[in-house]
Amino acid sequence: MKKPRPAPSPALRESLERLYRDFDYAARVDRDAIRFPMRYPDPRDREVVALLTAALAYGRVDLFGRALDGVLAQMQQPWAFVRDFDPRRDGARFRDFVYRFNRPRDIAAFCVAARDVLARHGTLEKCFVAGDPEPDGAIGPALDRFARAFLEADLRDVFPDGRLSRGYRHLFPLPSAGGPCKRLHLFLRWMVRREPPDFGLWTSLSPARLLIPVDTHVENMSRAIGLTRRRSRNWRMAEEVTARLAAIDPGDPVKYDFALCHKRMSGDCLDRRDPIVCAPCGLRLVCRHWRGARLRGAASAPRPRGAASPPRPGG
Ligand code: SF4
Structure with missing residues (x-):
């Protein structure tokens, strides 16, 4: 049986809630990959x-963003x-x-696969739901499907010899392989979370089931x-971090992701002590x-009036 996790300290809860509440999302959205899907008001677009943006979101946003802009144009x-x-007609674009x-x-293959998925299911959400027989279960098996x-x-x-390119396979990591699957x-997160900056388009999934996208930040x-x-x-790190956050907000554990990621990415945290x-x-x-x-601060803090002196060595 798994040992129950210790409850989060009030300080951790309060610090994270404050970060989530006070973070300036508008100031950072333009530097985040979410800015690409955000341009499209039609939910189908x-x-x-x-999905295409997230699949390409490895490396710096400005670098893959330039390449993605060309595709979207x-x-x-x-x-x-x-x-x-039609890959023969449109692939050269x-x-x-x-x-x-x-x-x-790889982009042509993405378009072919997405075309066939949409023809079969109507939307990407319905495709996901078709492979998600346990709406309260862990997200991994459904994401794998x-x-x-x-x-x-x-x-x-696109691949006449039937072998997928390494680049195409890289677009869709499999949760069953144990990697963090940050892009998936x-x-x-973009599709399911209901609060900005996320879109909340997929109403058939609960945000409580999401795992945090763990990147280096x-x-x-x-x-x-x-x-x-x-x-x-x-994957286990994503589960562990999410479980700790779920102890603070079980209904929406990954709500802290954007602020945590951008605090580090923006240089507002150097991951070391800097006064x-x-x-x-x-x-x-x-x-x-x-x-x-x-x-050290606690040890050297002035004692309240009347407090007993610490015992002296040998005293
Ligand atoms: S290293 Fe500094 S900025 Fe980063 S989390 Fe710690 S206290 Fe905050």
Whole structure:
């Protein structure tokens, strides 16, 4: 039987709630990958663009964003473009696309797979739900089936020898492989969470089931404030951090993700003790980088009047 987790300290709860409440989301949205799907008011476009954006969201936003902008400019109306996509006719539109592991044929394969998924299910949400027989269960198996819908699509028009490119496989990591699957969790956060900056388009899933998208920034912050001690960034770390956050807000544990990630990404946290950068930080009370300073501060704090003196050695 699993040992019950200790309840979060009031200081951790209060610090995180304050961070979530006071964070300036508007100031950071333009530097976040969410800005790409946010441009599209039609939910059908938004869903397709969100999945493509999240799939490419490895590395810096400004770098993959440049490549993604070129793809979106070709699509114009992404949902209709994908619905009518013909790799022989339209594939060449992506000939200038290159981003790290990915090449034009990976984007063409994405369009073919998304076209067939949408033709079969109508929306990406319905595709997800079709592979989610336990609406209160863990998200992993359903997310695995969702990723497989793209990996097991008939892509012979793009990959005639039947072998997927490494770049295409990279777009859809499988939860069953044990990695953190940050990009898939990010996509779900955008789709499922009901509060800004997220879209809340997928109403058939509860935000309580989401796992936090752990990237290097969230990993650093999570260690700093004691949400995990794991060394490897993997699925179990995502589960562990989320479980700690769920002890604070079981209905919406990943609501802290955006603020935690951007605090570190923006340089408002250097992941080390810095008297200037840390001075305004509301997490200082729970930050491991200040633990020694807190203890020293407590030891040297003036005693209240009337308090007994500490015993002297040998006294
Ligand atoms: S106290 Fe400093 S190191 Fe700790 S979380 Fe805040 S900014 Fe980061």
